[in-house]
Amino acid sequence: MQALADRLREMEPAMADLLDEAQRGDAAAFETLYRLHVGRVHALCRRLARDPGRAEELTQEVFLRAWKHLGSCPGGEALAGWLCRMAIHVVLSDNRKLRRRFWRESPPADGVLRDRADSHAPPGLALDLERAIAGLPPGARQVFVLHDVEGFRHEEIGKLLGLSPGTSKAQLHRARRLLKEALGS
Amino acid sequence: MKHCADYEERLNDCLDGLLSPAERAGLERHLEGCAPCREFLAAIRALREQTASLPRSLEPARDLWPGIREGLPGRRAGLPKSRAGFPAWLRGWGGLAPAAASVVLVILIAAAVVIGLRRSAVPPGPGDGGLPGAGAARVVRAAGQEPLEMAEAEYRAATEKLLVALQRERGGASPEALKVIEENLRIVERAIQEIHRAAAGHPGRRVDERMVTNLYRTRFELLRQAVRLFAREGEEKQS
Numbered sequence: 001m002q003a004l005a006d007r008l009r010e011m012e013p014a015m016a017d018l019l020d021e022a023q024r025g026d027a028a029a030f031e032t033l034y035r036l037h038v039g040r041v042h043a044l045c046r047r048l049a050r051d052p053g054r055a056e057e058l059t060q061e062v063f064l065r066a067w068k069h070l071g072s073c074p075g076g077e078a079l080a081g082w083l084c085r086m087a088i089h090v091v092l093s094d095n096r097k098l099r100r101r102f103w104r105e106s107p108p109a110d111g112v113l114r115d116r117a118d119s120h121a122p123p124g125l126a127l128d129l130e131r132a133i134a135g136l137p138p139g140a141r142q143v144f145v146l147h148d149v150e151g152f153r154h155e156e157i158g159k160l161l162g163l164s165p166g167t168s169k170a171q172l173h174r175a176r177r178l179l180k181e182a183l184g185s
Numbered sequence: 186m187k188h189c190a191d192y193e194e195r196l197n198d199c200l201d202g203l204l205s206p207a208e209r210a211g212l213e214r215h216l217e218g219c220a221p222c223r224e225f226l227a228a229i230r231a232l233r234e235q236t237a238s239l240p241r242s243l244e245p246a247r248d249l250w251p252g253i254r255e256g257l258p259g260r261r262a263g264l265p266k267s268r269a270g271f272p273a274w275l276r277g278w279g280g281l282a283p284a285a286a287s288v289v290l291v292i293l294i295a296a297a298v299v300i301g302l303r304r305s306a307v308p309p310g311p312g313d314g315g316l317p318g319a320g321a322a323r324v325v326r327a328a329g330q331e332p333l334e335m336a337e338a339e340y341r342a343a344t345e346k347l348l349v350a351l352q353r354e355r356g357g358a359s360p361e362a363l364k365v366i367e368e369n370l371r372i373v374e375r376a377i378q379e380i381h382r383a384a385a386g387h388p389g390r391r392v393d394e395r396m397v398t399n400l401y402r403t404r405f406e407l408l409r410q411a412v413r414l415f416a417r418e419g420e421e422k423q424s
Contacts, residue, residue, distance in 0.1 A: 129239065169194075
């Protein structure tokens, strides 16, 4: 593992230089950062926003905001986390706008999970799980994605979603129960 | 039969390692006599493991960069078009800039892979290994391994051909350029090996298949550019 640590230390200057270039307005450097992180950001938008087309628009919005606020971006490993948090805020803000416009997101009733045809879903065994996650009610889906997929703690999720940690836990348990039923396990 | 509703929260908390030793002991006693709760715990544990094996990175179906670039206000302009794609500290490398930039990208991708590897560590069920039902429904993590191995084999076969071409064209390269390319190829190869070694040494960890594939793809591109560069230098020498 020492070699791995050495390798990471060797890589940090290259990453820092790239971020520094982007912070000074170099769009090419920012493009490289985009290409390195777009998969992570898009995965988060996709799972939180559910709709593939909307997820792509939100991913673009995240990187546009990132460019605008790049001056406050921490370097190194923190960059990925900074982008992910920005993605969460962008998606949740968009969800709130949608809810205001349509009153609510028309969630399916508990236990009735919609099978959303999606040609861009990841192939293989994960497909059923991805579909089942997409079919969760919005609150349960957001907490499940943030806790079980992204690894956030209930206290952090509570702050991000404006919930108490107890409510976050309850939503997580509900999501797991619904997914278990949906997957027939 | 359905699990006991009163125990659902404790079963989830057990899975998440949130129970005190006393609470855990109480749950263990309950599980010894309650098959539905044991099954529920095994099922949500399997769900968590399956969730942990989901890809952390999903590439969008189309390239979103052109739309983003259009929307960037105040981006720096004025760099020569042919060199604008490389960081300032690479622009002095002249003809080697494309290859060098690829190496930087490879290194950055490797960093992201390694970082992703560290972050995607799936902690063993916190303290739940001794509970009844523990491990009863382990999901085999090798679900994504086969396509990755196939992709690796394909890239290795393709790069073998390029390595042969590189040997053929190396006569056209300047010693300095050859040294840079060979050193960077060694760096890339070491990065790939270290990622696999790190993953092999920690069975609970996984590698993002798409990022590993990107690493191979970039290695392939580096070789392709090197062959083209050396061939061009050879032609210039002859003319």
